[in-house]
Amino acid sequence: MTDYNFAYLDEQTKRMIRRAILKGLAIPGYQVPFASREMPMPYGWGTGGVQLSAATLTPDDRLKVIDQGADDTTNAVSIRKFFEKTARVATTEHTPDASVIQTRHRIPEAPLSEDQILIYQVPIPEPLRFLEPSEVETRKMHELSEYGLMHVKLYEDIARHGHIATSYAYPVQVEGRYVMDPSPIPKFDNPKLSDCAAIQLFGAGREQRIYALPPHTKVVSLDFEDHPFDPSKADAPCALCGDTSSYLDEVITDDAGTRMYVCSDTDHCQTRREAGHSKETAA
Amino acid sequence: MQETTLEGGFADAPRDAAHAFRACMNAMARPGRIETLRGATPPAPLSQAAGTLLLTLCDADTPVHLAGAHDCDAVRQWLAFHTGAPLAHARTDATFAIGVWDALLPLSDYPIGTARYPDRSATLVVEMDSLTATGARLTGPGIADSAALSLPDIAALRANHALFPQGLDFYFAAGEHLAALPRSTNVEDA
Structure with a gap:
């Protein structure tokens, strides 16, 4: 069709x-x-x-x-x-x-x-x-x-x-x-x-x-003077590309509470990995 | 019926209208920016940009007011054949109005929407001799710093902005060029 x-x-x-x-x-x-x-x-x-x-x-x-x-x-x-x-x-x-x-x-x-x-x-x-x-x-x-x-x-x-x-x-x-x-x-x-x-x-x-x-x-x-807006994210680097500034998804990896954080933006993460970034290269 | 009535529409309506709408949207989203609008070949005194805009946005749901010299047989029949848009009984019923600035006046004739539904307002398509990025200084949503546009009457358009969120939205057409001035734009003398 x-x-x-x-x-x-x-x-x-x-x-x-x-x-x-x-x-x-x-x-x-x-x-x-x-x-x-x-x-x-x-x-x-x-x-x-x-x-x-x-x-x-x-x-x-x-x-x-x-x-x-x-x-x-x-x-x-x-x-x-x-x-x-x-x-x-x-x-x-x-x-x-x-x-x-x-x-x-x-x-x-x-x-x-x-x-x-x-x-x-x-x-x-x-x-x-x-x-x-x-x-x-x-x-x-x-x-x-x-x-x-x-x-x-x-x-x-x-x-x-x-x-x-x-x-x-x-x-x-x-x-x-x-x-x-x-x-x-x-x-x-x-x-x-x-x-x-x-x-x-x-x-x-x-x-x-x-x-x-x-x-x-x-x-x-919207916020208050004494409680200003805070665009927070998980306090961790991406486990795949090591980025510390992107928004992260939390992924539970077993039944003992182990977890990893990875970029939510898959294209952003992929582009960084292709450029040679990884968790190890992160500062 | 004149023989020009049947001619001058979109050759490929879905694709021509999609391109034309993109130009209309870019103009409305960036007040003062001059876009190029092609696709239709309307009868005089409609400009190419204004005719293309009418084909893109008008249909049986949108009463159109033709002001002054635009209220002629050639335009009426062309619009009816290509869009099916009814002519507005009165200016207060118009969704779109088209003509030169002086023929469209006074602006108070057109619906500006209600406080709860400010979108129920008319869009005026103003035929101009030329459009240039000079004259009035524009600021507001869609404009990074400021823009300039050759507007017909700064005071009237400033008064329209003061009605925000109600008010009229304007397109200005000259030949194949199109620019827009939504109600959200602040208009000042340069």
């Missing part, structure tokens, strides 16, 4: 998504409702990101797909194959070679350029949803910039744990206006959201929302 329309979606659907993207870019951090379509994969597998990619890809693009930093996990492989088949675009696993990167829950370690577009898969786009279940109420809170509840939540973290215990999907404020869910990226990645050279698009398929950050948008992680 080769008779898919370019990038799977029909043209009217793509126009609807494209109009939502443009409004999202014009109002950074604001969640634009859109008529999300059924895709040939279940909700929760990145249908929002896939629809953004389908509306954004051109035949000249080179697509990279990552899932928790890895190019070789099920979700990443199947989405990459989906667009190889339906859009016939070139693909890559190497971050600097990609023009469009669809990501689930990570920002690549390599800095992004202005020729790149980063597309996030988002499960729950509303940062206030677990504090206020009503969409009517959260819309009103965004309208009035009434974000006190979010600060109460972070304060309760401090009261209970002694520090802000939120470690992923850490809320941010965009250009001093909308509070936004950065998708479940580790808070380690939050500083990379701000002043990024690439266009960042966020798609939530089940929740039918699109939002965006134009390049060089100021994005601030």
Whole structure:
């Protein structure tokens, strides 16, 4: 079967998504409702990101797909194959070679350029949803910039744990206006959201929302003066490439509690190993 | 029907529209940056950039307002044939409006969205004689330091920015060149 329309979606659907993207870019951090379509994969597998990619890809693009930093996990492989088949675009696993990167829950370690577009898969786009279940109420809170509840939540973290215990999907404020869910990226990645050279698009398929950050948008992680934001990571070097600055996954290796830490970004780790870095060469 | 009505659309709609949208998105994401937009050959007085933008973004869901000289048979029929977009009954219903600056005025005629749904606002496509990176000084999201763009009326566009997060978004078209000014951009005299 080769008779898919370019990038799977029909043209009217793509126009609807494209109009939502443009409004999202014009109002950074604001969640634009859109008529999300059924895709040939279940909700929760990145249908929002896939629809953004389908509306954004051109035949000249080179697509990279990552899932928790890895190019070789099920979700990443199947989405990459989906667009190889339906859009016939070139693909890559190497971050600097990609023009469009669809990501689930990570920002690549390599800095992004202005020729790149980063597309996030988002499960729950509303940062206030677990504090206020009503969409009517959260819309009103965004309208009035009434974000006190979010600060109460972070304060309760401090009261209970002694520090802000939120470690992923850490809320941010965009250009001093909308509070936004950065998708479940580790808070380690939050500083990379701000002043990024690439266009960042966020798609939530089940929740039918699109939002965006134009390049060089100021994005601030919420915090308190006496409890400043801390983009923490595991305090160890990568067991494979020895990097001490990348975000690490913890891998349990036996039933006695032995563990190793490895780079979450597989392309970053591979590139370093090919350049001769290892745990032994780490300073 | 004029014979030009049937001509001037995309040769390969999915791919031409994808390329055109990339230019539209890059323009909107980087206010003041002048992009090149090709693909359509619309009838006068539509410019190539404005015509291509309409083919890329308009359909039966988007009422279009044609202002001034753009409200002519050639444009109406071309738009209807290639996009199926209805003409807006009134400016308050328009999703897109197109014309030269003076014909589009006053800006208060167009929907600016609501406080809860600021995305429900019109996008104005302004036909210009030329576009250059001179004149008004632009700062805000999408701009690293500052940008410059030859805008028709700095005071009116500054007033539009003051409505943020509500407000209108603008495309400026000249020939095959396109630039954008979203409501988020702060506009000042150079």
